[in-house]
Every structure is written in structure tokens, then in C-alpha cells.
Amino acid sequence: MTTVDAGRLNRRVRTLPAPVPGSPATVTVVISCFNYERYLRQAVESALTQAGVTVDVIIVDDASTDASLQLARELSASHPNVAVINHRANVGVVETFNDGAKAATGEFLVRLDADDLLTPGALARATQVAAAYPSVGLIYGRPVHFETEEPPAFRGSPSAWTVWPGHKWLADRCRSGTNVITAPEVVMRRSVLGRVGYQAPLRHTHDMELWLRISAFSDVAYIHGVDQAWHREHPASMSAREVDPLVDLKERREAFDVLFAGPAGEVAGAHGLRQAATRALVDEALNTAAHEIDRGHGASPLYEFCLRLARDMDPGVTQGPAWRRVTHPAALAAAAKPWGRGRAVLRRGVGRVRSEFRWRNWRRNGVF
Secondary structure, eight states: OOOOOTTSOOEEEOSOOOOOSSSOEEEEEEEEESSOHHHHHHHHHHHHTOSSEEEEEEEEEOSOSSSHHHHHHHHHHHOTTEEEEEOSSOOOHHHHHHHHHHHOOSSEEEEEETTOEEOTTHHHHHHHHHHHOTTEEEEEEEEEEEOSSSOOOOOEEEEEEEEEOHHHHHHHHHHHTOOOOOSTTOEEEHHHHHHHOSOOSOSSOHHHHHHHHHHTTSEEEEEEEEEEEEEEOOTTSHHHHHOOHHHHHHHHHHHHHHHHHTGGGGSTTHHHHHHHHHHHHHHHHHHHHHHHHHTTOTTSHHHHHHHHHHHHHOGGGGGSHHHHHHHOHHHHHHHTSHHHHHHHHHHHHHHHHHHHHHHHHHHHHSOO
């Protein structure tokens, strides 16, 4: 078994070790459910059919108004390793997961929404990494987003692992200000979660903040070359109904505020990490404002919000060239000129190329 030297860069493991002999790892899969009767059975079966590990499932029904609870109880009656927690009143996604996590008994823990699925062998692959690297508290891999009724074909086999010292992975996330994890592809070491605490009461970035908090106190690993989870995209999902660029930027700021107000704020270098996150979000806010100008939306709510956010996070930004580029009357007037529109088209083209590069890197390596 190996640990990661926090003073070193990340370790890429291309020759994967054989599984550690002994009893199979135990994994508790917490399935949060609200009115997802039509998806619940698939989610449960994707967990129960995992090979190479001992799995138990806790379905937490958050006061569904469809037949989700009835189906959960039927699944529990037919599978001795499926338990059900029933909320009499709807309390939201954070408390729903937290209630399940507090009842978990497995060495490892997975948070799975009832509309998502685990791919075959996902838990064995993740726990193999954890067995080889006891310092790792969070393992993730490639999630596949899909919109069809059935998930796409399972692809790939593990080609390598990357193991980061947690502080380095956290520093990279702060420098980018972004989240690189969807959710169902994550396996957590439950002892680490017990140390750092459960999900914080954030509306949409509760997962992101938890991943960052775990990385402040343990190492992080990524499994290359293989699908680790299927994430379903559909109009009824919370992200589809409630998240837009304004909400996303606002709530990522809140995630970093909550992160550094908690135990992660006490780790070495926390002040510098907080400053890096602030810079990243301010830069993104001003770039988004510039993009709104390029689209001819210089007075849009998103444009105004981005200016307020940037100024609120860093009052000194108003003295810099990036601020003048998106607020000076001459700059705004120039954007409406023919040559200004040409520059805007060029900037959008460059932005698309950068986005494509970032997306491809994320698909291969789990980071932007």
C-alpha cells in the first residue's frame, strides 16, 4: 500500500496493481429519491449488481408524492441489503443525503441520485485504488451524461490512475474556480466524511463544496479510460429547472465562502487558496460580462450581476483594465461598431476553442 507525498506532484500509475487480497470492500450506496419512481429500480439494480464488493443500499425518500416510497419498500422486502428511510416532509437534497450517510455502515460511501446509475464494476475499480492508497479519501472517474431512456453502452477499461496530494488538487480547483465532478462517479472513504462533516446547506453546490472539503484533508484519485457512472439529463432534474449561468456563478462563490468558513479554512495555506478562488471567480465574472457585451446584451441582468459580483468580491478590481474593458462608455460604444463586432466574433471563436480543449482534457484526465 502506498501514500502520496504532499510535497510532490501528482502520481500517474500506469501499471495497475493487482487487487489487495482479503475480504471485499464494503460500500454503502445512498440513493436520494423525490418523485423518481420511474428511475428508482434501475438505480438500485445498478448498485446491487456491482461485482467484487459487498454493497448495501439506503434509499432515502424525501416525501415523494408518486409511488416512489411504495417501490422502495418493495425493493427492500425483496433485497435484504436494501433499507429505506422515509421523510414525512420534504427537506431537500442535502438533508436527504445526510440522513442516509449518517446511517451508512460501509467502509466506503456513494451518493447516487435516483435518476443516475453506476456502471458495471465501478465500485470495485474505485475501492481498488483506495486499497492501494490509504491516504486517498475521494476517488472519481469519467461520468457519461445521457438524455435517452436507457443509458449508452458501457465503454472502456481502466488504463491508469492519477493520485493527487489533496492540497494540490484543492489548489487547482481554487485557481480555476470550477467544479470538475458531477456526483455519481464519486466514491468516498466514510471515515474521512466522518472527520470533515456531511453536506453543507447549499442549494446547488453542496456536492462541490463537499469534494473540496474532503480534498483539504485527504488525497484524491482519478480512474482513467473507463466510464464510472451514467448521469441522466432530463427536464425534471433540479439542475435543468433551476441552474443558469447567473445561479451557477453565484453559488460557486457561496461554496468557496462556506468551504473556507469551515475546517478547510484552518489548513496550511488556506488564505492563499481563498485568494486564488476569489481571483478566479472575479476573472470569470468579468469575462462573462464581456461575453454579454459581445452578444449585444450589455444591459442584461447577467451583465449587471457579474459586475456587482466582481466588485463585491474584489473592490480593487474597479481600478484595473479588465473592469474598464466592460464598463467604459468608449469600450461599450466600440462593441457596437462593425470592427468591434468583428473582434467580438473572433473572441467568441477563441473562447469556443478553449472550451473544447478544456472539455477534452476533462474527459481524459478529470480536470480542466
